[in-house]
Amino acid sequence: DAGVIQSPRHEVTEMGQEVTLRCKPISGHNSLFWYRQTMMRGLELLIYFNNNVPIDDSGMPEDRFSAKMPNASFSTLKIQPSEPRDSAVYFCASSSPMYVETVGYGYTFGSGTRLTVV
């Protein structure tokens, strides 16, 4: 398995522009998470999906952020309009079904998207 795949790896955009981050989870994983990482705030959960359904979006900063998961193999995180304070590394992670007693249950993270808003 190729792991969790995120694109793009780097994104530089101007303030006010729309940004779309993409994620392909590991096949068979039924939970998907979007995290934002900054030096000041660490890893913050933005939203998570279970079986493609958004379960908790309380971490989404504001209405400028939206996330979708149209099917089990694809999710997007959109920021519109982007602002300089959105600059961070955005990680997508997926996990296997919770009832599966796998060794090392836990998230598998993607490589992240480093977003810079200028």
Added chain:
Amino acid sequence: GENVEQHPSTLSVQEGDSAVIKCTYSDSASNYFPWYKQELGKRPQLIIDIRSNVGEKKDQRIAVTLNKTAKHFSLHITETQPEDSAVYFCAASMWGYSTLTFGKGTMLLVSP
């Protein structure tokens, strides 16, 4: 909700020394505690985890201990090597619930 505190925020040791990172959690219902290692510019990766039905788990040079009464757990790295230099994150959740709550991370620097 769950709150995870992690200490210290930075830790410098000499190669060969031991390193200990400590975390406390607030929700007594939490019963799953993984640790992640994040090297510079890379993704966090799971290195070891523990569930509340055991008090200690070892994997070669790393070990995790759990004290459910005190609601704290620790990562122990023995015989540290320069390649152990990274940011380490602890996390907590309830088994059966997906969401992990992460600590703020500890930057470990191992000097040759």
